[in-house]
Amino acid sequence: MKLKSIICKLFPVWIILALFTMTATAGDINLSAAASLRDAVTALTTDYSKENPGVKFINNFASSGALAKQIANGAPADIYFSANPKWMDYLKDKKLLDEKRISIFAFNSLVFVGMPDLKVKNMQDVPTLEKVAIGSPSSVPAGQYAMEAITRAGIDKKLENKLVMARDVRECLMYAERGDVSGSFVYKTDALQMAKKVKILFDVPQELYFRVTYPVGITLSGSKKVDVALFYKYLQTTQAKEILTKYGFVIN
């Protein structure tokens, strides 16, 4: 049949096209970073690329948990920035990281944001609100830290059925900005960088949660690339640290 012969002739063409995937060139760095680092890391990669023009960054921002899962499932990543050491340890246990090159990159703190006229001054005022957004604790570090603080403050039962789960900390902030929730738990850096309509109503007391710690690590695939090692060294220079502080992150 005519149709059959056409399909037979085209089949090898399809196979060849399917195999023609875009291969990354040697100067590419696949970077996966927590959503809260979006602006700071983009600034760092831009700054680094200025002095090292041959290097191209492919940036992937999402919640740290989702990223860890992607990497564990074989997604290409050379360097990984997490907002919680838990996810870095998760990959370390799976032997997916270069164990000699993991270091603490920055620190952050948790705040509660909402519309400026809201009468909320501390954790105990939060259950009076109708709906509150937090990152999904199963994969978003900001949500994990927030849940920890909520539990330690003893208001978890009162907040049942009131918590809206966001897929990352930026979505959390967006919910508050849109006014669909009364307030949300986000990082201080997100509030300072991105908040337009909402403002920081109070800082969540540090004794209620594990300090927000950002580790950075090189994966096994990344350890084979020279450019990745050089970028990792760059992250420890004063120049890099200045960029981080500009975005509100704490270095020590």
Added chain:
Amino acid sequence: MFVFSHSDYLAILLSLKVATVATLLSLPFGFAVAYIMTYRKFRGRVVLDVLVNLPLTLPPVVVGYLLLLLLGKNGWLGKWVLQPMGINLIFTWKAAVIATAVVGFPLMVRSIRTGMETIDIRLIEASRTLGAGWLDTIVTVILPLSVRGLLAGSVLMFARGLGEFGATIIVAGNIPGVTQTIPLAIYEYVSSPSGDVMALSLCLVSVTISVIVLVFHEWLGRRMVKVD
């Protein structure tokens, strides 16, 4: 493997509740629209046809976003009608029902229309010549003969409603115990590195419910044929 947490049971119950309410809510509107499209000829019929079928072809996320623009605090309906009345729909289970109803509506209308088009037109003409008004004809002739279409449409819409994700997550959000349906719960587990077992368990629940619904649909279809 089948150890479900409290929030998982809530998700299953919520899915069933939302799908049921959405289907029941859409029945009268679906019937009305199907009737107009089958029996009334008017200008702009094509426009109505396209509008009704639009949620079927649009990505559910688009439907969700448009609903948000409509019903949100600053939305066209929200700002001028809902907020002054103190009605807040976004991020409530009602929003989940609305999203599910909108997305499933075309399926219901199509099924009812198919059923209506098989009704012998002479029966309707006969009722009219015997003096029945249009409403009387609808209630005593068209409605009873459309039951198969109504049931088929309901079952189809219910099944689609159980799986609604894109529109729901935009307009109702992911709130465990309030709007977190089975697809949203699975999505949350899939995003989490340790959630694969739970995701699979809920997937199995979803498949089981779907199989039950489809088998029921088949059985209904056969029963209807026997009665004829």
